Each structure stands twice: as C-alpha cells, then as structure tokens.
Amino acid sequence: MTALQMWWWEHKEQVIRVALNVARVAAGAAILGGLGYGVARYRLPHCGGWFRPPCVACPELAGAIAARSAGQYDQVAKMVADGLRAEPNRPCWRDFEKQFDAPLELTVKPTYLPGRKGVGAPAPELLRLTTNDPYYLLVTPRAKAYVYLFQVDSDGNLTVIFPNKKNTASTNPLPPGEQRIPGTTHFLTVGPRPGREHLLLVAANWEIPELQRIADAGAKGQGVDRKELGRELLARYAIEEKYEYPTPGRSRHFELKIDSLGAPPQVAEK
Numbered sequence: 001m002t003a004l005q006m007w008w009w010e011h012k013e014q015v016i017r018v019a020l021n022v023a024r025v026a027a028g029a030a031i032l033g034g035l036g037y038g039v040a041r042y043r044l045p046h047c048g049g050w051f052r053p054p055c056v057a058c059p060e061l062a063g064a065i066a067a068r069s070a071g072q073y074d075q076v077a078k079m080v081a082d083g084l085r086a087e088p089n090r091p092c093w094r095d096f097e098k099q100f101d102a103p104l105e106l107t108v109k110p111t112y113l114p115g116r117k118g119v120g121a122p123a124p125e126l127l128r129l130t131t132n133d134p135y136y137l138l139v140t141p142r143a144k145a146y147v148y149l150f151q152v153d154s155d156g157n158l159t160v161i162f163p164n165k166k167n168t169a170s171t172n173p174l175p176p177g178e179q180r181i182p183g184t185t186h187f188l189t190v191g192p193r194p195g196r197e198h199l200l201l202v203a204a205n206w207e208i209p210e211l212q213r214i215a216d217a218g219a220k221g222q223g224v225d226r227k228e229l230g231r232e233l234l235a236r237y238a239i240e241e242k243y244e245y246p247t248p249g250r251s252r253h254f255e256l257k258i259d260s261l262g263a264p265p266q267v268a269e270k
Contacts, residue, residue, distance in 0.1 A: 071236065077100075099205055099206060104142075106142065107138075107140045108137055108140075110138075112134065112136075113135070127258045128259045130190070130261045130262065131190060131191070131260075136186075138181075139178070139180075141174055141179075145203045146204050148163070148208065148211040149161040149181055151198070152233065154194070154197055154260060155227070157230055159226070160215045163215055164182075169183065190261075193260065197257075199255065200233065200255055201252075237253065
C-alpha cells in the first residue's frame with residue numbers, strides 16, 4: 001500500500017466530512033445567489049436587459065413615453081404596434097406594452113358626515129353640502145396606481161388634495177388596498193361661497209408628469225394662480241375623459257359634483 005493510500009484510509013472520513021460541508025455551503029450560496037438574482041430581475045428595469053437602465057436598447061421608446069405623458073393614447077398604441085411589428089422580440093417594447101395595456105382596477109367611494117355627526121354615509125352622485133358637512137374619499141386600487149385628486153371651486157380655483165403632504169403622508173404610487181384621502185385626521189369641506197364645486201380624480205398605471213406638475217405648483221400655497229391651474233387641470237381632464245375606461249391602457253377618471261350651500265344658518269340661542 002502506498003503512502004497516499006495509507007493517508008486516504010486514515011483521513012477519508014475527515015475528507016468526506018469537509019467535502020460535504022463545502023457542498024452544503026456551495027448549495028446555500030447558489031440558492032442565495034439565485035434569490036438575489038431573482039429579486040434584481042424583478043425590481044430592476046427590464047428595458048435594455050436585466051441590469052441596464054430603461055430604454056437603453058430602445059431609444060425610440062422615449063417618443064412613446066412622451067406621447068403617453070401628453071395623453072396622446074391613440075398615438076402611443078400605434079407606436080407600440082409599429083415597434084413590436086418591427087422587432088417583436090425587443091423586451092423594452094413588450095414591457096411597455098404590458099404596462100400600457102394592463103387594466104387599471106380602481107374603486108372610488110365618496111363618504112360624508114352630515115353636520116359632523118354620526119358615521120360616514122355613502123355620497124350620492126350629486127352632493128349638497130354646507131361648510132359643516134365634511135367628506136372624504138376611499139380609493140381602492142387593485143394594484144399599485146398613480147392617483148391625482150383635485151378640488152375646483154365655483155370660482156374655478158384649484159386645490160390639490162393628492163398628492164399633497166399637508167393632507168396625508170401617503171404618496172404616489174399608492175399600494176394596493178383601501179386608502180383614505182385625505183388621511184385619517186383630515187377632511188374635505190366645501191367653500192363658504194355657494195355654487196357648484198368639482199372633485200376630479202385621475203389614476204393610471206404610470207406617472208402623469210403634467211398632473212404631477214399641477215399638483216406640485218398648487219401645493220406651494222402663496223403666490224400661486226389657482227384659477228390658471230384650474231384651467232390647466234380641466235384641459236388635461238378633458239383629454240382623460242376622451243379615452244373612456246375600460247379601453248386598454250387608458251387612465252381612470254372620476255368626477256364628483258358638489259353643490260356648496262355655503263355656511264349653515266346660525267341657530268339663535270334662546
């Protein structure tokens with residue numbers, strides 16, 4: 001028997017034990033590596049490949065993104081169809097199409113407290129409220145969604161409800177599940193001047209930069225032309241109305257009409 005054979009017979013149990021431990025460590029590392037790769041694959045942009053920034057492989061996609069931001073949804077659909085027809089296996093076009101065509105499931109439930117008494121009651125299609133009748137919305141997206149909510153009073157002045165840190169800590173995109181807007185410690189109220197007010201909501205699977213710009217400008221407070229912002233919002237809202245849900249890829253919109261009765265009559269004390 002050679003020296004090598006003798007060494008093997010004397011140490012084979014230790015060698016096998018070390019080999020098994022190394023195999024276990026390697027298997028664990030492979031599992032962790034696979035999980036890490038899976039998370040990265042899920043979380044990072046797919047557009048130009050697993051670890052490339054969005055649209056590196058598809059510079060022409062920038063045009064579709066710009067058209068979508070402007071609400072030119074018919075043009076976006078054509079650009080996506082043309083892109084997939086030219087290069088059907090391009091991952092960025094497939095990912096963009098998937099997001100654009102994904103149905104947005106979202107419910108909006110207005111709730112108000114007449115006279116600030118009792119529990120919230122579901123709001124009718126047309127509310128008639130005084131300044132003493134607070135209300136709020138329960139917004140429930142099925143999946144994450146970008147939500148923009150504004151109030152336009154009878155004079156055309158715009159107030160930003162969401163996203164607005166003054167009303168709620170939540171921000172876009174909203175996660176799935178019921179969300180109270182404004183937050184649990186806040187309520188919405190009509191203005192003291194009688195007239196028709198409108199609560200306008202737009203939601204989408206993607207960010208809408210123009211609405212975000214209006215929200216940012218309106219949330220600044222002083223020095224803001226709220227009438228001009230109101231006109232800009234109504235112009236964009238008309239575009240969203242043109243593409244009525246459930247047309248694939250289009251945003252959801254919701255309007256609540258409110259007749260403001262102003263301040264309630266004062267009851268004289270006896």
